[in-house]
Amino acid sequence: MTNSRMKGKRGELEVCTLINAWTGYEVHRNLDQTRSGGSDIMGVPGWSVEVKRQKSWVSDWWTQTAAQAMRENNKPVLLYRLDRKPWRAQFCACALGTSIHFMVTTNIEDWLRFIAHEKETVQQVQQV
Numbered sequence: 001m002t003n004s005r006m007k008g009k010r011g012e013l014e015v016c017t018l019i020n021a022w023t024g025y026e027v028h029r030n031l032d033q034t035r036s037g038g039s040d041i042m043g044v045p046g047w048s049v050e051v052k053r054q055k056s057w058v059s060d061w062w063t064q065t066a067a068q069a070m071r072e073n074n075k076p077v078l079l080y081r082l083d084r085k086p087w088r089a090q091f092c093a094c095a096l097g098t099s100i101h102f103m104v105t106t107n108i109e110d111w112l113r114f115i116a117h118e119k120e121t122v123q124q125v126q127q128v
Helices: 002-022 061-072 106-126
Strands: 047-054 075-082 088-092 103-107
Touching: 002 047, 002 061, 002 106, 047 061, 047 106, 061 075, 088 106, 103 106
Parallel strands: 047 075
Antiparallel strands: 075 088, 088 103
């Protein structure tokens, strides 16, 4: 396995650990992603999670993320970390329940807080 593929795998495992710790979701890497496509991380309801761990920004990451989410009928989120930088999350503001469409880029913890809140809200509705 090449260094860049190992870096990507480590990034995906790191993101799985973060999502599990913040939300309790039992998420896992999609091991068939290169063969049959699909999100990098499975198990976050309603979201198509793409993970990138690279040295520098690649302009087509968002296009890939949005296309994958559309195929899965989910909301797209791109979680990425550039070398020596913290994890970031990029998604459309419409995922927050607004009717406007613009890109939101924030630290990964803010997105994880939103996902945890979303999960809590769904559980409360199901109890009613």
